[in-house]
Amino acid sequence: MGSFIANTDEQQQEMLSAAGYDSYDDLFAHIPEAVRLGRDLSIRRGLSEMEVIREMENLAEKNTVFKHIFRGAGSYDHFIPSIVKEVVAKEEFVTAYTPYQAEVSQGNLQTIFEYQTLMCELTGMDVSNASVYDGATAAAESVFMCRDRKRKSVVISGTVAPAVIDVIRTYCSGRETEITVVPAKDGLTDKEAVSAVLDSGTACLIVQQPNFFGNIEDADELCEAAHAAGAKFVMSVDPIAMAVLKTPGECGADIAVGEGQALGMPMGFGGPYLGFMTAAQKMMRQLPGRIVGQTEDSEGNVCYVLTLQAREQHIRREKASSNICSNEALCALTATVYLSALGPDGLKQAAGLSADKAHYLQQELAKAGFAPAYPQAEFFKEFVTECPVPADRLMAELEKHSILGGLPLADGKILWCATEKNTKEDIDELVRLAKEVIC
Amino acid sequence: MGSFIANTDEQQQEMLSAAGYDSYDDLFAHIPEAVRLGRDLSIRRGLSEMEVIREMENLAEKNTVFKHIFRGAGSYDHFIPSIVKEVVAKEEFVTAYTPYQAEVSQGNLQTIFEYQTLMCELTGMDVSNASVYDGATAAAESVFMCRDRKRKSVVISGTVAPAVIDVIRTYCSGRETEITVVPAKDGLTDKEAVSAVLDSGTACLIVQQPNFFGNIEDADELCEAAHAAGAKFVMSVDPIAMAVLKTPGECGADIAVGEGQALGMPMGFGGPYLGFMTAAQKMMRQLPGRIVGQTEDSEGNVCYVLTLQAREQHIRREKASSNICSNEALCALTATVYLSALGPDGLKQAAGLSADKAHYLQQELAKAGFAPAYPQAEFFKEFVTECPVPADRLMAELEKHSILGGLPLADGKILWCATEKNTKEDIDELVRLAKEVIC
Amino acid sequence: MKTIFESSVKGRKLTLLPESDVPAADLKAAKRETPLGLPEVSENDISRHFSEMAKATHGVNDGFYPLGSCTMKYNPKVNDEAASLPGFTNIHPLQPDHTVQGCIGLMKEAEATLCEITGMDRMTFQPAAGAHGEFTGLLLIKAYHRSRHDLQRNKIIVPDSAHGTNPASAVMAGYEVINIPSQEDGCVDLEALRNVVGDDTAGLMLTNPNTVGLFDKNILEITEIVHKAGGLCYYDGANLNAVIGIVRPGDMGFDCMHINLHKTFSTPHGGGGPGAGPVGCKAFLADFLPGMLPEGDDELKLVKPEKSIGMMKAFNGNFLILVRAYAYLIMLGREGIPEIAKNAVLNANYLRVMLAGKYVMPYKETCMHEFVMSLEHEKASMDVTAMDVAKALLDYGIHPPTMYFPLIVHEALMVEPTETESKETLDSLINAFTEIYDKALEDPEYIKSAPHKTIIERPDEVSAARHPKLRYIPEDK
Amino acid sequence: MKTIFESSVKGRKLTLLPESDVPAADLKAAKRETPLGLPEVSENDISRHFSEMAKATHGVNDGFYPLGSCTMKYNPKVNDEAASLPGFTNIHPLQPDHTVQGCIGLMKEAEATLCEITGMDRMTFQPAAGAHGEFTGLLLIKAYHRSRHDLQRNKIIVPDSAHGTNPASAVMAGYEVINIPSQEDGCVDLEALRNVVGDDTAGLMLTNPNTVGLFDKNILEITEIVHKAGGLCYYDGANLNAVIGIVRPGDMGFDCMHINLHKTFSTPHGGGGPGAGPVGCKAFLADFLPGMLPEGDDELKLVKPEKSIGMMKAFNGNFLILVRAYAYLIMLGREGIPEIAKNAVLNANYLRVMLAGKYVMPYKETCMHEFVMSLEHEKASMDVTAMDVAKALLDYGIHPPTMYFPLIVHEALMVEPTETESKETLDSLINAFTEIYDKALEDPEYIKSAPHKTIIERPDEVSAARHPKLRYIPEDK
Numbered sequence A, B: 001m002g003s004f005i006a007n008t009d010e011q012q013q014e015m016l017s018a019a020g021y022d023s024y025d026d027l028f029a030h031i032p033e034a035v036r037l038g039r040d041l042s043i044r045r046g047l048s049e050m051e052v053i054r055e056m057e058n059l060a061e062k063n064t065v066f067k068h069i070f071r072g073a074g075s076y077d078h079f080i081p082s083i084v085k086e087v088v089a090k091e092e093f094v095t096a097y098t099p100y101q102a103e104v105s106q107g108n109l110q111t112i113f114e115y116q117t118l119m120c121e122l123t124g125m126d127v128s129n130a131s132v133y134d135g136a137t138a139a140a141e142s143v144f145m146c147r148d149r150k151r152k153s154v155v156i157s158g159t160v161a162p163a164v165i166d167v168i169r170t171y172c173s174g175r176e177t178e179i180t181v182v183p184a185k186d187g188l189t190d191k192e193a194v195s196a197v198l199d200s201g202t203a204c205l206i207v208q209q210p211n212f213f214g215n216i217e218d219a220d221e222l223c224e225a226a227h228a229a230g231a232k233f234v235m236s237v238d239p240i241a242m243a244v245l246k247t248p249g250e251c252g253a254d255i256a257v258g259e260g261q262a263l264g265m266p267m268g269f270g271g272p273y274l275g276f277m278t279a280a281q282k283m284m285r286q287l288p289g290r291i292v293g294q295t296e297d298s299e300g301n302v303c304y305v306l307t308l309q310a311r312e313q314h315i316r317r318e319k320a321s322s323n324i325c326s327n328e329a330l331c332a333l334t335a336t337v338y339l340s341a342l343g344p345d346g347l348k349q350a351a352g353l354s355a356d357k358a359h360y361l362q363q364e365l366a367k368a369g370f371a372p373a374y375p376q377a378e379f380f381k382e383f384v385t386e387c388p389v390p391a392d393r394l395m396a397e398l399e400k401h402s403i404l405g406g407l408p409l410a411d412g413k414i415l416w417c418a419t420e421k422n423t424k425e426d427i428d429e430l431v432r433l434a435k436e437v438i439c
Numbered sequence C, D: 001m002k003t004i005f006e007s008s009v010k011g012r013k014l015t016l017l018p019e020s021d022v023p024a025a026d027l028k029a030a031k032r033e034t035p036l037g038l039p040e041v042s043e044n045d046i047s048r049h050f051s052e053m054a055k056a057t058h059g060v061n062d063g064f065y066p067l068g069s070c071t072m073k074y075n076p077k078v079n080d081e082a083a084s085l086p087g088f089t090n091i092h093p094l095q096p097d098h099t100v101q102g103c104i105g106l107m108k109e110a111e112a113t114l115c116e117i118t119g120m121d122r123m124t125f126q127p128a129a130g131a132h133g134e135f136t137g138l139l140l141i142k143a144y145h146r147s148r149h150d151l152q153r154n155k156i157i158v159p160d161s162a163h164g165t166n167p168a169s170a171v172m173a174g175y176e177v178i179n180i181p182s183q184e185d186g187c188v189d190l191e192a193l194r195n196v197v198g199d200d201t202a203g204l205m206l207t208n209p210n211t212v213g214l215f216d217k218n219i220l221e222i223t224e225i226v227h228k229a230g231g232l233c234y235y236d237g238a239n240l241n242a243v244i245g246i247v248r249p250g251d252m253g254f255d256c257m258h259i260n261l262h263k264t265f266s267t268p269h270g271g272g273g274p275g276a277g278p279v280g281c282k283a284f285l286a287d288f289l290p291g292m293l294p295e296g297d298d299e300l301k302l303v304k305p306e307k308s309i310g311m312m313k314a315f316n317g318n319f320l321i322l323v324r325a326y327a328y329l330i331m332l333g334r335e336g337i338p339e340i341a342k343n344a345v346l347n348a349n350y351l352r353v354m355l356a357g358k359y360v361m362p363y364k365e366t367c368m369h370e371f372v373m374s375l376e377h378e379k380a381s382m383d384v385t386a387m388d389v390a391k392a393l394l395d396y397g398i399h400p401p402t403m404y405f406p407l408i409v410h411e412a413l414m415v416e417p418t419e420t421e422s423k424e425t426l427d428s429l430i431n432a433f434t435e436i437y438d439k440a441l442e443d444p445e446y447i448k449s450a451p452h453k454t455i456i457e458r459p460d461e462v463s464a465a466r467h468p469k470l471r472y473i474p475e476d477k
């Protein structure tokens, strides 16, 4: 059996006595018999570390690690620089708690301050929080920021990722919040239909950029439509795309949210990921979660603290803007190091390469007989094609060559993705195999 | 192309000017034309980090990582606790230089002091240095510690690992040092033959414990023989075995050396490993390499420094006890953390389990038709068997099942090894396969 | 300390990505026009900057961290090693089930183990933290009542000693919060409870041991009162470390609950997350669980429960955190798990008794894994507050206990030593507390102006909130 | 700081290894009787102890490290990531060749690349460090002369400015050392050299740039003089960073040489190793190389050269260090390699010129990657020594330059900034040096008692050597 108990049996006895107890039975005597388990847990015997690592390796080996990944849909195989992994593995960062004690947490606090700055830079917004659970919960929290007594309904474009829509629905299921999902048109937000449903009860319009199908929305127009109805405009964005596309700030959005996984986090079967949230200045006090601010100590030194806590659950309890307590701090640090390592040129390069590869893949797939599903739309690093055969057959063939193909959609189409990690050679191989399957 | 140059082109220009140079040509103008390369290096173009890591992964994949390893012969597949890897990856430990500046190197110095203590404890000797390159060079350096004007020859038991003997030979090839290797008898040191060659010119007798064949030598008797001839007695030992076997100190050895790889270092295709050297007090000033000592600072605080430097090349130059400068400090730290993690019980357990598995393997192999080569000898975690078929055939079969079998020896025998990592199940599988091969 | 932005030099960069090997895509969409203000630095700059940041951060590796309600135990490194295996990290969340049998298998085993430990029947791993789990559990309760068309149940009862997330979660789930006062000993006032339950009671949120560290002996009565009124009982599992292997929430009458893997199950806190807050429930609630649950024996698959409340998070939750917790679970196993609770409780009581000589313990009973001390007396007599004592501890290299929580104790310091701390470490805290007390008597100003050895003095929190500076702004702007 | 032994508590332990699943072996051999005095600690104790140790160690990640002759450049993390791939770490050194094609392929490529960089024809990766390489090279020279039955060549010529390892290595190889004085500029005195060469000359050991950082312009004449006398020329490659991609030792007339991968090729120093000191040589020496060399095209194998001097180390050298260097080599490539030398030289000259205002530079010429300053004047005028200035730098978070080397310059400080440091960092050193100088004028005692901000003051080295305490001894012993 493994154990991380520090005290030896002897020490435990000594301490029991010192605290006035005969034995552990005595120590636990105040717990009513009726609720005691009174038996051993019916779980396996404990293992030594050596056995644990062997068993974990065996489990990991039961998963297929694909060499070439052409699937995105919310989780992306971007390159992670070594320095990112090195920095975020530092024991101090890994093991600290939320920085309640500023005097011994300046490093943690300052990196969050840097994270907030980076997220504002990326999205073009004024203020940022210190992270929420993931991109989908970030979108859901944004609804709560916009809702008020008068405006309780939400309009979501049908081009927003289904998982994000699902989470928003679930989050809103407790409080009466009417959700209208406006079906997509040709892989893009149906602007007319959206304008038609926006009204004086609409708290916000939520749009994704690039959208779930990889297509680039005309965000300016959608923002105008939302604002014309007095609703807030929320954009859920791919942070990598922010290096090249018009930002939420530039589009006039009130809130920007998104999934930060692409900024240095592994796919990890879905988490931990990073939900980021930035907002226009006027919405600062509606932001959920931790926020770090700069201040001075009693000697006048610049320093950092958790601030605006009057929004938070531990102060406001049932009146808090959100219930969030622990967030995804280490993921926010990861993004901070990633963005520092890439820098402006590197992030533009990552964005550019992803777009280049995706466009090349789309052209080659089209030649091979996989027609683009939305030829009129412009896309970034993801796109949808038709699939002349059942998608499963194609996927099975690709899997044999350690390729994870695009995501089969419910309508038989496929959502492909490329990043800077996909080489021309790999793309050509994929296309060759795909061609074979449909011949 | 990759680059780790900090300064931008602009900064470089600025600095060139500030230092009084027009250009890089100007900066290098003093180098005679005749020796300048004057062309590009004929090597590959530089890569980005992403390409580098992909290429390194491809190379690594061209190697076979065996799941089950039954080969030792100087490099051992012992279990490495996670905490060991975590600690030795700390950037400060990894990137510092030799601790010349004690005031900012107390951590490094103190851990070396702890390492020295641990090595003394393990071997039962009085003093230790801070490491040398590996076990074989440690053995070779021990010869130089023993040699003097009168005693210039070395007697080595033929049961010492061939690689160690080779290195001693090479090290001694520069200065006239007669080396006599006394052939083994039944897998053990031939005591009579050894006694017969020891004489007043013998600087030292070198014996390995357990020896290359895995057998346990009667070190006391050999020590007596060496001392009787006025020679020093040097023992090359397996550090894991020290948890259970009589130590060099207990046997009366003058010097103990050994390969420390088993103490937490990966096999790594041969290095970096750890040469350890400990000695009786009287030989302290003959030790080669760095040594750390405890002292006090000007305020009376306990602290640590590199000491006894009068032995070293940077002070004594041609009169130094050795030329060693950089050693294997991070490996010494690895051993320090490993031994702290295992503790006395853990190390005894590692030793005991290795011996248990090896003995089980030997018995099962014997039943399967692989007779022990040295049935009279007692062994620790390695042993030699006969092999009724060409060893290559057996190895090829085992390889198919991801098993690295024992080391085929020149005489057709096989040197097997087991550690705590080999389970009964794996051993039974190996024996089953081996049996099949000879049927 | 300089920010990373202040090290930026125009044009400085790393060389991470290759040139393109395909034609350039020509995007016509509206482009970003604002300059991208990311720092331009070298890898060396990054290494040094974040080394400096790490050194200005107190981790568990730097010393004792007896932060009450947070279970800052030692995080075994084997957890991290397991979670960094490429067979876990490089797995896309939307891979087909047959390619992720290891992941699903791990979820299945972890679920079975944690259900046995908690006395629950099924569990979802989607929630990313404790608060997220609370919200999930409350939605389960809501779905349950709705499924029975029991629609008037719109109130959640929460003791005033509860963690702030409880009432906040209840509101997010669309409930009205009914606060009930605690008794003097922090336990539930049965009378008060009986008075508030009714056919509008959706449920009760409770943690046991409660937030002052005491085990509520009336727990079976409490849950029965709620059940009798038709409500369900939600267990805030943040305090599971006290009872793990000894008492099970399921056996205390709770219907659903969350677990903080980042507390009891030793996954690191990461400076504020990521954690994981799996939610377990009794069988009758299992059909409502969110996300995808592992099913099957040989061929495992992820299946969405029939009447699922939906999705609490995209994908499968903080899976790599679960990997860590699972490594910990299989390492400790049957014999190791109860040792946690025993030693956590012993360590807390040892400290409590040893400190009772100098400091006032508002509760004299045996505590569980943590206890609360009150500095009310010190504040009155020497004008030294809980905050002052906490800050003075910083100079000993000890992270202070939780301050001013729970709200029902004045000048509270809440101490949770955890089972991974040794007697020597506990004694060092006793010593520090004792010295601080003595110093406070002798020279209160010294304590009131603590800390003295940290890189900054006490920060001005008021002006931070009054004039929020939430991002770096370059000097030239 | 407590030693790990002082945290030991009898019976405390980790649980790393399983119970045995086979019968216990019953060893009859003589057993260890002395108690095994290893510390008994928890994993938590280990984490905290070594965290404390790491924090008391200045690494490159903590700040500037301009240690002359040591090339303390930034070590890219991608090197470490590559070297931690299981396909490298979990490889037994005695695996059959067909199972280690990746390792041999890497050795082959690394050899080809480093040979092109140095102008050598073949290379062994067995030597574990620079000094080990020197010893290897000298044995090659010896084997060469022996093979020609040229047996009277028993002297190695070494300039008095040489690194201490050079004469020490020569002696290990059984040579007599002939020291020749350097000229005032640290360069070889051609007359003195001509005077000592003869038919007892086995060879010359030299580094160029020399140890004062100057490029010896007469290098071709020097190597010719030695060659004419029948000797060979050995190049100490510790200073390769200055000339890499610009000048090749092979083209300067050197016959063999070592490279410090842990200097020029950016493998970390590990607090004093492990490094790697591959030895390259011209074709006529290749048959004597030690260890196993990669051969073959498709099916690679490791082959021992025909007349090999033998083995310098068990197995294949510090292979995982070579992996790091190889990652660095392929990353920089053709264009990146010469940038190293250019920027290393530029950074050194920038510092040299900027510091020349206050400090005396004994050599006024353009330096290469490092330069030497002399504090002789300061010692005479203010009684402030090179050591004092070095210690004062510690208070700026800067690791001091190498002190008192080379021996031919009095009160020497040898500064090597490396190419990975930025102008801002160099300016911070200039600023520190300037402030120290000014402070020394004003208050020399302050500088003489520096450092003031480190965890200890200057240690008493004399008593350390006089009463050596080389291991921890428990109080009760």
Ligand SMILES: Cc1ncc(COP(=O)(O)O)c(C=O)c1O
Pocket (backbone or CB within 6 Å): A324, A325, A326, C069, C070, C128, C129, C130, C131, C132, C163, C165, C207, C236, C238, C239, C260, C275, C277
């Ligand atoms: C009693 C209690 N409940 C709930 C929570 C919330 O957990 P988390 O921070 O993971 O959301 C905490 C955490 O501090 C807690 O102490």
Ligand SMILES: Cc1ncc(COP(=O)(O)O)c(C=O)c1O
Pocket (backbone or CB within 6 Å): B324, B325, B326, D069, D070, D128, D129, D130, D131, D132, D163, D165, D207, D236, D238, D239, D260, D275, D277
């Ligand atoms: C000029 C010179 N030669 C040789 C060496 C020896 O190298 P190593 O320490 O790797 O043995 C050094 C290292 O300091 C050096 O500076």
